[in-house]
Amino acid sequence: MHRRSLILALSLLGLPALGAEALTADAFVRQVSSDVIEAVKVDKAIQAGDVNRIRALVDAKVMPHVNFQRMTATSVGPQWRAATAEQQKRMLEEFKTLMVNTYSGALTQVKDQAVMVKPLRAGSTELSELVVRTEVRGKGDPIQLDYRLEKAGEGWKIYDVNVGGFWLVDAYKGQFAKDLSVGGLDALIARLSDKNKSLAAAPKN
Amino acid sequence: MKAVWLRAGRCLLLAGLLAALSACASLPGEGLSRSDPWETVNRRVFEFNEMVDKAAVKPTAQIYQAVVPRLIRSGVDNFFGNIADFWSSANLALQVKPRPALEMGMRVLVNTFMGLGGILDVADEMGLERSSVEDFGQTLGYWGIRSGPYLVLPLLGPSTLRDATGLALDFKDSGVSMVWRDARDRNIATGVQLLNARVKLLNAGRVLDEIALDKYLLLRDAYLARRKSQIYDGDPPEDDAAPAAFRRLVR
Numbered sequence: 295m296h297r298r299s300l301i302l303a304l305s306l307l308g309l310p311a312l313g314a315e316a317l318t319a320d321a322f323v324r325q326v327s328s329d330v331i332e333a334v335k336v337d338k339a340i341q342a343g344d345v346n347r348i349r350a351l352v353d354a355k356v357m358p359h360v361n362f363q364r365m366t367a368t369s370v371g372p373q374w375r376a377a378t379a380e381q382q383k384r385m386l387e388e389f390k391t392l393m394v395n396t397y398s399g400a401l402t403q404v405k406d407q408a409v410m411v412k413p414l415r416a417g418s419t420e421l422s423e424l425v426v427r428t429e430v431r432g433k434g435d436p437i438q439l440d441y442r443l444e445k446a447g448e449g450w451k452i453y454d455v456n457v458g459g460f461w462l463v464d465a466y467k468g469q470f471a472k473d474l475s476v477g478g479l480d481a482l483i484a485r486l487s488d489k490n491k492s493l494a495a496a497p498k499n
Numbered sequence: 500m501k502a503v504w505l506r507a508g509r510c511l512l513l514a515g516l517l518a519a520l521s522a523c524a525s526l527p528g529e530g531l532s533r534s535d536p537w538e539t540v541n542r543r544v545f546e547f548n549e550m551v552d553k554a555a556v557k558p559t560a561q562i563y564q565a566v567v568p569r570l571i572r573s574g575v576d577n578f579f580g581n582i583a584d585f586w587s588s589a590n591l592a593l594q595v596k597p598r599p600a601l602e603m604g605m606r607v608l609v610n611t612f613m614g615l616g617g618i619l620d621v622a623d624e625m626g627l628e629r630s631s632v633e634d635f636g637q638t639l640g641y642w643g644i645r646s647g648p649y650l651v652l653p654l655l656g657p658s659t660l661r662d663a664t665g666l667a668l669d670f671k672d673s674g675v676s677m678v679w680r681d682a683r684d685r686n687i688a689t690g691v692q693l694l695n696a697r698v699k700l701l702n703a704g705r706v707l708d709e710i711a712l713d714k715y716l717l718l719r720d721a722y723l724a725r726r727k728s729q730i731y732d733g734d735p736p737e738d739d740a741a742p743a744a745f746r747r748l749v750r
Contacts, residue, residue: 392710399706427733434699435629438733459728459735460721468720469712485712493709 316448318419320411322359323426323441326452327409330355334404341402348398356397361444361451362390368454369466370479377479385479388486389466395493400457407432409439534649534659535719541651545715548656552697556654557704560697572698574618579692581610581617582678583632586669590633594641594744599630631732636665640730643742649719654693657722 317325333355334340339347366382366389367374374382412427422445430437440456455462473482535541564572585607591600606629609622623629639661640646647660658666670676675688711717727735731743741749 396706396710399709403706431628435632438728440733458721459725459733461724464724465710465717465720468716469710472713472716489712 317450318414319424319426319443319450320414322443322450323428324409324411326355326359327411327428330401331404331407331409334401341405343402345398348401349394352394352397352401357390357394359450359452361446361453362386362393364444364453365389365393365463368463369470370474370482371467371470373474373479381479381483384483385486388483388490391490392486395490405432410436534646534723536648537650541649541719542715544651544653545718548651548654549714551654556694556697557701560694560701563694564698564701572695575691575695576699577610577614577620578617579695580620580629581607581614582675584610584629586635587629587631587633590635590638591631593635593638594633602627602630631729633729634662634665635668636662636726637730639665640726641743643744646723646726649723657718659723659726662726 330351333351337347337351340351363386366386369389370377370385374385377385407430410429410431412429414424414426418424423443425440425442427438427440430439438456438458441452442454442456442461443450444453453463470482473485477484567575584603588600588603588607591603606622606627607617609625609627610617610620613619614621636659644661646662650658650660650663652658652663652666655666670689675685675692679685679688707714707717731746736746
């Protein structure tokens with residue numbers, strides 16, 4: 295209990311001081327996650343599962359910190375480089391819609407959680423790519439939530455997320471493989487588009 | 500307590516046997532698809548499980564959640580959590596992790612004697628939080644026994660040859676079978692335990708359905724990755740050359 299309130303206090307203390315100064319990777323993760331969690335906690339509409347509000351939040355608070363191009367490229371694999379600019383654009387769009395949906399679904403679960411950012415591994419502060427480990431603590435068992443970050447100018451961008459031991463890019467690689475091998479990128483785009491349409495049409499409860 | 504250590508010894512003996520077994524069963528190079536040679540059968544069992552879940556298990560879980568007051572539900576959850584903690588503590592000991600094993604043991608003692616036999620999680624309030632859930636499959640993995648082929652169990656869902664063997668021991672030597680001796684009581688208790696587990700997954704299931712293009716594959720990949728991560732305490736290596744036990748020695 296003590297730790298939880300301490301983290302919250304620390305993350306609140308940290309906020310005004312951020313400004314123009316370059317953040318360390320762990321401070322960056324702490325800032326983004328507490329931003330999102332705080333926004334969810336004060337917003338009754340989001341807690342009730344209002345999809346449009348959740349999407350707006352994800353667009354505003356999460357997407358700017360994600361290197362989405364890289365996530366898509368690695369999820370697709372070798373076929374990405376062979377794709378036309380038009381194909382890449384459509385793939386990015388469909389994948390982004392799916393990701394926002396995924397993330398939104400997860401966000402409706404946020405209630406009384408706090409995120410504990412674990413200390414960086416020694417010697418990793420100099421790296422341009424590194425992993426920041428966190429743990430989401432709430433009522434149930436703690437959930438492992440790790441981020442792969444890359445340096446982007448003065449700041450950081452997320453290019454992969456690990457939920458409970460499972461990297462998202464690995465997850466999508468597995469999901470994409472079959473369509474890619476059977477019908478190429480076009481087949482995959484069509485599949486994602488169908489999926490997104492059915493999600494949009496499905497009643498939300 | 501003596502009985503527990505006798506059982507632990509028997510577990511280790513079995514582990515040795517299983518090591519030999521999984522050496523035969525595991526294929527060269529554990530790529531994700533190659534770790535699933537039984538996919539055809541697995542998919543059928545998966546379809547069956549989905550059907551049973553949709554028709555019976557999920558509705559029951561929803562009714563349970565709607566009808567039973569939160570206080571009682573959390574009591575049930577804590578109670579089974581306490582039993583699981585006891586088994587975790589034993590498994591941590593088998594993995595020669597004395598400190599977490601002791602802490603987990605303390606949790607069990609506190610909750611059993613001060614938390615009305617485990618119905619209240621007073622240890623959590625005291626700062627003795629549940630740090631992990633360890634089962635015998637993880638202990639086997641920790642000592643370097645490969646997962647073997649992926650296996651979907653009827654009703655119980657994702658597993659592997661190793662974890663299913665571990666699970667058989669989990670059921671026989673731990674948990675409800677130590678509390679309830681009578682077969683009928685034991686079956687009821689196991690039923691409630693599974694129902695409790697399903698209730699906790701009600702919301703997760705929705706998220707899964709939303710992202711999955713192929714739910715079978717997603718669950719499989721997630722399960723295999725998660726187990727590997729658990730065995731390496733959240734920090735698995737890219738290649739799985741050295742067992743977790745060995746890696747800890749080297750560090």
